[in-house]
Amino acid sequence: MSFSILFSYAFRIFFLLGGLGAAILVPVWLLMLAGHLPTPAYLGGAAWHGHELIFGYAPAVITGFLLTAAYNWTGSPNAKGLPLILLAAFWLAGRIVLLYADSLPGLMVALVDLVFLPLAAFIVLPPLWRARKWSNTAFVGLFLLMAVANLMIHLEALGILEDTTQAGLYGGLDLVILIMVMVGGRITNAFTRNAIGLQVAPQPRRDQLAVGIVGVMVAVDMLMLPDVIVGIVCLLAALLTALRIASWQSHKTWKVPLIWILHLAQLWLVIGFALRGIALLTDVIPQATALHALTLGAVGSLTLGMMTRVALGHTGRPLNIKPIIPWTYVAISLAAVIRISVPEIWPEQAMMANALAGALWTFAFTTFVVVYLPVLTSPRPDGHAG
Numbered sequence: 001m002s003f004s005i006l007f008s009y010a011f012r013i014f015f016l017l018g019g020l021g022a023a024i025l026v027p028v029w030l031l032m033l034a035g036h037l038p039t040p041a042y043l044g045g046a047a048w049h050g051h052e053l054i055f056g057y058a059p060a061v062i063t064g065f066l067l068t069a070a071y072n073w074t075g076s077p078n079a080k081g082l083p084l085i086l087l088a089a090f091w092l093a094g095r096i097v098l099l100y101a102d103s104l105p106g107l108m109v110a111l112v113d114l115v116f117l118p119l120a121a122f123i124v125l126p127p128l129w130r131a132r133k134w135s136n137t138a139f140v141g142l143f144l145l146m147a148v149a150n151l152m153i154h155l156e157a158l159g160i161l162e163d164t165t166q167a168g169l170y171g172g173l174d175l176v177i178l179i180m181v182m183v184g185g186r187i188t189n190a191f192t193r194n195a196i197g198l199q200v201a202p203q204p205r206r207d208q209l210a211v212g213i214v215g216v217m218v219a220v221d222m223l224m225l226p227d228v229i230v231g232i233v234c235l236l237a238a239l240l241t242a243l244r245i246a247s248w249q250s251h252k253t254w255k256v257p258l259i260w261i262l263h264l265a266q267l268w269l270v271i272g273f274a275l276r277g278i279a280l281l282t283d284v285i286p287q288a289t290a291l292h293a294l295t296l297g298a299v300g301s302l303t304l305g306m307m308t309r310v311a312l313g314h315t316g317r318p319l320n321i322k323p324i325i326p327w328t329y330v331a332i333s334l335a336a337v338i339r340i341s342v343p344e345i346w347p348e349q350a351m352m353a354n355a356l357a358g359a360l361w362t363f364a365f366t367t368f369v370v371v372y373l374p375v376l377t378s379p380r381p382d383g384h385a386g
Helices: 010-033 045-074 082-099 106-114 116-130 134-157 165-196 204-222 227-248 257-281 287-314 325-345 347-377
Strands: none
Touching (some): 010 045, 010 287, 010 347, 045 082, 045 165, 045 287, 082 116, 106 116, 106 134, 116 134, 134 204, 165 204, 165 287, 227 257, 257 287, 287 325, 287 347, 325 347
């Protein structure tokens, strides 16, 4: 392993950190849930679990992608070396202080964890600004909004505000999903076209509506508006996302796992939005069911699919994945199906469902780390930068 190679491009270190985080944080949560590990009282168990997925795992993957993409969008020198080392150190420090928060001053925990997102925004902004890529600077704003959502969680934990943790968690998840909707629309069709020659006609109006409704969801969640309003917005998001992907001809991608996983992630968004709308407007299902469709199903599928494809492309390797990788994609969706269905059908088996879903998730991301560690830590075979 080469230290200089690992910190030469953002996707290398942050895809590795994201994969390790996903593989470790879920088993830790399951051990807490089973009573084998103490639950940090600073946030509370469920809030810690949600926080680490939304503000730990997901931003690592998004940061790796966006900092690398900014180089491609602008042609400017990419972030490497010391800036990446500092950014990775703050990400890791945030995970550590939250795990041991009960033994540390609360203000220190909050400050350490809150540094990462603004620092990532600060690093990604200059090349976009210099190149006048104004539309792409929206991602900087979304990072800063995620920092605000994270702040809402810490302010309640510190006793400064009341009842803001839920709004911060939902708002943070919405922002992750908004980035997924924005980036997913770009890369899914582009990668599909490059892989199998499938050309999807531009549909700017549908794209704008799908992105816009998720933006509205961010606002209604962070403003803590009544459930009926949030529920209606969620159902509209399900409808508009479904209309957006209806013309993508996803059924034609089934022979190429690197592509169908990206299409499947968008389908999980539709399912998750619909389930959350139903949960908020009726008593048929709990919100936790919908949230796991969005986190396990949608976020898990898109981030894993993106990392496995982007890591190969940016290191100059053929887009040929190892035979085990499609099984990691299947594992993520199976984990989501188990987690959202078994507790509803057999409530007495809820703990077993949590453990099985967690095991499948952990298998997927542990496999990613093992298979892609040589890819992320070694030079490009062609000798070029990347």
